[in-house]
Amino acid sequence: MTRSTPPRPVHIEGLFPKLGAFRGVTTRLHPRPGQADASVSSVGGPLLWPADEPWPVCAEPHKRSRGHRIPDIRRKRQVLADAWARDVPTEDERVLITELGRRHRDQDIADTDPIPLTGLVQLYRRDVPGLAPGPDGCDLLQVLWCPFEAHGPSRHSLAPHVRWRRSDQVRVPLDASPQPTLVGFEGSVAEPCVLHPEQVVTYPYAGSLPARLEKKIAAWEEKEERKAEKRGPDDELVTYHHDLSIPQGCRVGGFPSWHTTDPHPMNCVTCAAPMLLLLTIDSNEWDGASGSWMPIEERAVPEHLRDRRPTKLDVGRDGLLNILACPTEPGHPHRWSLQ
Numbered sequence: 001m002t003r004s005t006p007p008r009p010v011h012i013e014g015l016f017p018k019l020g021a022f023r024g025v026t027t028r029l030h031p032r033p034g035q036a037d038a039s040v041s042s043v044g045g046p047l048l049w050p051a052d053e054p055w056p057v058c059a060e061p062h063k064r065s066r067g068h069r070i071p072d073i074r075r076k077r078q079v080l081a082d083a084w085a086r087d088v089p090t091e092d093e094r095v096l097i098t099e100l101g102r103r104h105r106d107q108d109i110a111d112t113d114p115i116p117l118t119g120l121v122q123l124y125r126r127d128v129p130g131l132a133p134g135p136d137g138c139d140l141l142q143v144l145w146c147p148f149e150a151h152g153p154s155r156h157s158l159a160p161h162v163r164w165r166r167s168d169q170v171r172v173p174l175d176a177s178p179q180p181t182l183v184g185f186e187g188s189v190a191e192p193c194v195l196h197p198e199q200v201v202t203y204p205y206a207g208s209l210p211a212r213l214e215k216k217i218a219a220w221e222e223k224e225e226r227k228a229e230k231r232g233p234d235d236e237l238v239t240y241h242h243d244l245s246i247p248q249g250c251r252v253g254g255f256p257s258w259h260t261t262d263p264h265p266m267n268c269v270t271c272a273a274p275m276l277l278l279l280t281i282d283s284n285e286w287d288g289a290s291g292s293w294m295p296i297e298e299r300a301v302p303e304h305l306r307d308r309r310p311t312k313l314d315v316g317r318d319g320l321l322n323i324l325a326c327p328t329e330p331g332h333p334h335r336w337s338l339q
């Protein structure tokens, strides 16, 4: 089934014609649970990996001896999904869910033992319009991460890992990828989802626009807020930030959001070119009272079964991960920002 973004509640270019010069396109991936194998684009599906190529590991020193077991995480999700599809979890199911949510300890895992990364996304160029070119004719983008929030100077950061490859050069694919015994948090493990790519119009984050235009939009938003207050508490306020500029959900291309850090330049470490957004991995496909980014098709699903987090990924506590690429030379190292 395709997924279609509903028309925006306000034609923003009609109000601010100067925005037209900044209009962009992004491809919403619309991941939804499904049978994904290594030959298709997916979130949380198996990655096409050469059997003779080492699987990437995290060797950065950090605690990895305490965490959740992947089979427990998957079973807990299944029990919950079955229960909600039927009614509500029974008492027995509640006990089981608590048990499956327990953290475990493995004394044999030292803080420097290399642990396998877990796959997040793989995108074949043929499936995803708008995917920026990879280096040297590569047609397959793969993103993995360490399933612990324990990296960098803060010791709480995530550690994504980006690979490009040529799918036609994988002669003998790996059967099953290695899995860590324990993962740091349940939201580090993605459910296998197939994609339903859709291209939509997008505009830059307000703070990235010229100051005059940003101010005009902010003034309009304030006016709308006052109007909404008069109309009552149930009124659905439409804002540039939430509804009109950057879509929610996993997507390719378009503009990065800077809602937790404010915009800051991300330049290529090799050639200093301002980097472009390659891919966003978002915890949520939509949210908010209006859920304005919820696809039209989703409205037919009973409200209690609608899942705004079909991938089950929790990126930086309800946030999103932007992966940026060098526009001059796609082989230059990627950078990322957590929002």
Ligand SMILES: [Zn+2]
Pocket: 058, 059, 060, 062, 146, 147, 148, 150, 151, 159
């Ligand atoms: Zn790690």
Ligand SMILES: [Zn+2]
Pocket: 268, 269, 270, 271, 272, 273, 326, 327, 328, 329, 332
């Ligand atoms: Zn560069």
